[in-house]
Amino acid sequence: MLFKKKDKSRFEKAIFTEEMGDLSNPGRGWYRLYSFSAGEEIEEEELRWCLNENERLALVMIDLGDFREKCLPKKILLNIERIFAFFQKWEKEMIVRFVYDREGRGMEREPSSLKMIVSHMQQIKALLQTYEKSIFMVQGLFLGSWGEMHTSHYLSKKYLRQLAEMLWEETESDCFFAIRKPVFWRMIFDKEQGERAYKKKVGFFNDGLLASETDLGTYGSEDTRDREWEQMWDRQAEIQFQNEICRFVPNGGEAVGENALGEFSLALKYFYQIHITYLSSVYDERVLERWKKTEYRGMNGYDYIGMHLGYRLVIRNASLNRKKKALEIEIENVGFANLYEETKAYLFFEDEREARVRKAFFVPASYLESRKTTVIQAELPELESGREYRVFFQLRRQKDECLISFANHMEEGRVELGLLLNR
Numbered sequence: 001m002l003f004k005k006k007d008k009s010r011f012e013k014a015i016f017t018e019e020m021g022d023l024s025n026p027g028r029g030w031y032r033l034y035s036f037s038a039g040e041e042i043e044e045e046e047l048r049w050c051l052n053e054n055e056r057l058a059l060v061m062i063d064l065g066d067f068r069e070k071c072l073p074k075k076i077l078l079n080i081e082r083i084f085a086f087f088q089k090w091e092k093e094m095i096v097r098f099v100y101d102r103e104g105r106g107m108e109r110e111p112s113s114l115k116m117i118v119s120h121m122q123q124i125k126a127l128l129q130t131y132e133k134s135i136f137m138v139q140g141l142f143l144g145s146w147g148e149m150h151t152s153h154y155l156s157k158k159y160l161r162q163l164a165e166m167l168w169e170e171t172e173s174d175c176f177f178a179i180r181k182p183v184f185w186r187m188i189f190d191k192e193q194g195e196r197a198y199k200k201k202v203g204f205f206n207d208g209l210l211a212s213e214t215d216l217g218t219y220g221s222e223d224t225r226d227r228e229w230e231q232m233w234d235r236q237a238e239i240q241f242q243n244e245i246c247r248f249v250p251n252g253g254e255a256v257g258e259n260a261l262g263e264f265s266l267a268l269k270y271f272y273q274i275h276i277t278y279l280s281s282v283y284d285e286r287v288l289e290r291w292k293k294t295e296y297r298g299m300n301g302y303d304y305i306g307m308h309l310g311y312r313l314v315i316r317n318a319s320l321n322r323k324k325k326a327l328e329i330e331i332e333n334v335g336f337a338n339l340y341e342e343t344k345a346y347l348f349f350e351d352e353r354e355a356r357v358r359k360a361f362f363v364p365a366s367y368l369e370s371r372k373t374t375v376i377q378a379e380l381p382e383l384e385s386g387r388e389y390r391v392f393f394q395l396r397r398q399k400d401e402c403l404i405s406f407a408n409h410m411e412e413g414r415v416e417l418g419l420l421l422n423r
Contacts, residue, residue: 011320011327011391013418018314018334018407020299021307024056026402027136027250027341028310030281031057031095035102036083038064038076044086051090057136057278058092060084061147064120065100068111072123081127088134095205095278097139098124099147106145106152114159117142121166128173133400136278137176137250139205141167148207149180150217157187157230164188168200174399176250176340178205181218182241183232191229201340203249204242209279210267210287211256242274247338248366250310252278255287262287264294264301275337275370277310311339313368314407315393318417325380329393329417332373334407339368342398347378348414349389357381363395383422391417 022029032052036042051058062080064072087094098120101109111117120142128135141163144152154163168177179185179202189197208216213235220232227233233241242251251274255262261270267287281288294301312335319328327347333339347359359381368374383389392414395404408415 008423009320009322010421010423011318011418012421013318014416016315016317016408019409021407022054022303023307023312023405023407024054025311025404026056026093026397026400027339028277028335028337029057030055030306030309031059031278032280032282033059033061034087035061036063037066038062038072038080039066041079042083042086047086048090051092052281055281056091056093057095058087059095059097059139059280060087061097061099061102063099063102064142065102065109067120068100068109069116071119077123077127080124081130084127084131084134088131092134093136094131094134095137095139096128096135097147098142099140100142101145101147104145104151106143106150110143110152110154114154114162117154117163118166121163121171125171125173128171128175132173132175135173135175137178137203137205138167138173139178140180144180146207149184155184160184160188164202168202176201176203178203178250178252180205180207181232182238182245183220183230185245187230197245198248201249203246204251204253206251206253207256209253209255209276210262210270211259213261216256239270239273246275247369248340250277250337250340251275252309254280254283256284258286258290262290264291264296264305267291268301268305271305271308271336272371277337277340279305279309281306308335310337311335311368311370312407313339313395313404315415315417316373318391318393320420321377324377326377327380327391327417327420329376329378330373331368331376331406333368333370335370337370338366339404341365343404344396344398344401345376345378346394346396346414347381347417348392348394349381349383349420350392351384351387351389357383357389362398383420385422387422389420389422391420393417 140147144150219235219238224233291301317330343363349357394414
């Protein structure tokens, strides 16, 4: 009779605790505005000193208003490219917004024909493709005052769909896009087109967060229990809508004013509901200062919100599944939002001779959901028997190998999972 040899491998897990403090991770966090006229050359040395070293994101607003009735000359396209190259050089992920107005005069400043807006989108197409790895998101459809998609001639369903098709589909840029209101999302995408919308990576930017019951006109003001797909819904209905959509795409913007909705505890609840990923660090000071003066869990409210913008990953446990010959890693996402981009995970096995074995595998986008614990299973590689290995875990964004830090103690960009005695 043959007896199967019993696997006596042993795994001693490390101690996992969440360390406080913000994490400089890609695709999330605080940002501030950097505004440019397309016709003005940038002063790189001066601009460099304006960058905030603690912020990965930068809202890059480029004003095309001086060219609203003509195509963009080659020198203007080169100037826009220099702007993009500058932020890429200093490792800032851009939130790009093209506008025709920066003074609140959207209807005066935008082109007299939709054809010209489409022409500008076509001209900028190549730049978006070239710098797509440094562009986190393109906000808006070039429309309205400050590019915020209000005070514009072109907000009908017909126009929105034409511009969206041009910018989102023909540019073929692998970044996220965002529009100002949930109702615009529903006007562009039919009720049955949810999967198509997620593939186009279309989320939201809300520059009226917490300012009023309607977030300054972002939502409707009337009860819409019997709502039509293409009408504005009331606040609670729109919150529920974003809660679903923003499982797949980012949401963010500016918190505004002194409304009671901006009180820290209410803001915290709201940000979890609509999955806030990015937020202005300078506007509006009235609400930001309220958060800074609020104490919460050993810190001020502003820092707590900053720590939880987007995803915040904490390894809670690791164990050996002998039957499957795999390590199981429990990761909790305590952030407001999911990790939306594809990631690549690595396991490192190092013995006393400092020999290193690396195992790579993929983690799908949106797999690490907000306020949930996910168990990732990784098969063990071939290891020498009779040796003890320190096991480390690392996560990187797939598109550019950018490191994603955990809120655990890290060593050389990795979290130690424990000791594996391989029998």
